[in-house]
Amino acid sequence: MSAEYESMTEGSLLFQEQYAMAQSQKNGWTKSVNTWKCITVSLSATHLQVKLHGLFGLIVKPFNADLDHVIPITDIRSAVKNRNLFGYNEISVVFSLRSGGERELLLYLKRGDELLNLLNSMMH
Numbered sequence: 001m002s003a004e005y006e007s008m009t010e011g012s013l014l015f016q017e018q019y020a021m022a023q024s025q026k027n028g029w030t031k032s033v034n035t036w037k038c039i040t041v042s043l044s045a046t047h048l049q050v051k052l053h054g055l056f057g058l059i060v061k062p063f064n065a066d067l068d069h070v071i072p073i074t075d076i077r078s079a080v081k082n083r084n085l086f087g088y089n090e091i092s093v094v095f096s097l098r099s100g101g102e103r104e105l106l107l108y109l110k111r112g113d114e115l116l117n118l119l120n121s122m123m124h
Contacts, residue, residue, distance in 0.1 A: 005078065014065060015043040015115050021088065021108035022050055024066035033065040036104065041107055043118055047072055050105060071095045079119040081112060091116055 021036040024030035038056030042049040048071045052061050060067070075096045085088040089112025094104045109115055 008122075012044045013042055014045065015041070015111075017018055017041050017109050017115070018053065019109055020110075022067050023106045023108075025104040025106065026066045030064075030066045033060060033063055033067075034049055035067060036066055037064065039067060039107075041115065043115060045073075045122075048076065048095075048119070050107065066103070069095075069103075073119075073122050076119065079116055079123070082106070089113055089119060091117070092120075095117055 006101050018040045020039045020041050021035050021037060022039045022041070023033070023035065034050070036056065037051045038052055038054050038060055039048075040051050040053045040107045048069075050067060050069045050071070052058075052065075052067055070095075077096060079091060081094050084090070085108065086109040088110060089109040091109060092104055093107060094102055097103055107115070
């Protein structure tokens with residue numbers, strides 16, 4: 001792990017939800033990968049981290065689903081709620097890539113409004 005990625009220790013966490021779902025909008029392949037309850041979303045004062053975890057995460061990881069990201073808050077361009085879906089808030093997070101361009105992740109969270117409020121307060 002490079003120095004630019006701080007460790008997300010329990011003490012520095014502002015938000016964490018395990019057993020979430022996510023979908024990268026990178027391409028048709030990543031949009032079709034099922035991540036049912038195998039995503040952990042964590043927020044610290046400086047980074048948003050999205051990562052695969054658990055047994056399903058191990059199964060999904062080899063498929064290059066583009067779901068392991070540590071995103072500096074300063075690289076987040078927008079965070080909005082699209083809709084509610086089966087008890088989950090669908091949160092769209094658009095961020096700049098270090099290599100140029102942008103990427104969108106759709107996060108499906110039980111506590112999506114809480115994450116969205118925190119992100120929006122940090123981005124302004």
